[in-house]
Amino acid sequence: MDTLVYELREIQLKRKAAREQLAAFLACHGLTLDPLLERYFGIFRSEELVAGAGYDHNVIKCAAVDDSLRGEGLLNALVSHIIAELVNQGILDAMVFTKAINRDIFCSLGFTEIAATDDVTLLTNAPARLHAFQDRLAAAKGDGQNCAIVMNCNPFTLG
Secondary structure, three states: OOOOOEEEEEEOOOOHHHHHHHHHHHHHOOOOOOOOOOEEEEEEEOOEEEEEEEEEOOEEEEEEEOHHHOOOOHHHHHHHHHHHHHHHOOOOOOEEEEEHHHHHHHHOOOOEEEEEOOOEEEEEOOHHHHHHHHHHHHHHOOOOOOOOOOOOOOOOOOO
């Protein structure tokens, strides 16, 4: 009986050939390569990419698993690895941005949905922290009209 060997390794996003391989893999799963990804990890069977997920700051995205391998725990391995990487960076709150049809899969991995549309969903692994933040915002609310400004102040993008 043959034993399948899987290897989890980082895909070097700065390498053109690796990016092209990843983009082709994601396209087969109805996804596009997000240019904001900081890191991406793949599970390989020999040199074939069969599952992968990446992150941008604390948001896990571009997660995909070959249909024939769903239910084998590959996504769990990837998400666990990414969360460990984030914790090593001092980031304790991970979020997932994914297609709405994947909601239940990520909920089974300990994530809680915090926002959704018909097409996509945003989940967190730290709902208590989110609720505490919302409570602090509510406590800061004054009488009368309240407002907030959301601004992109990135000096590198002039945004």
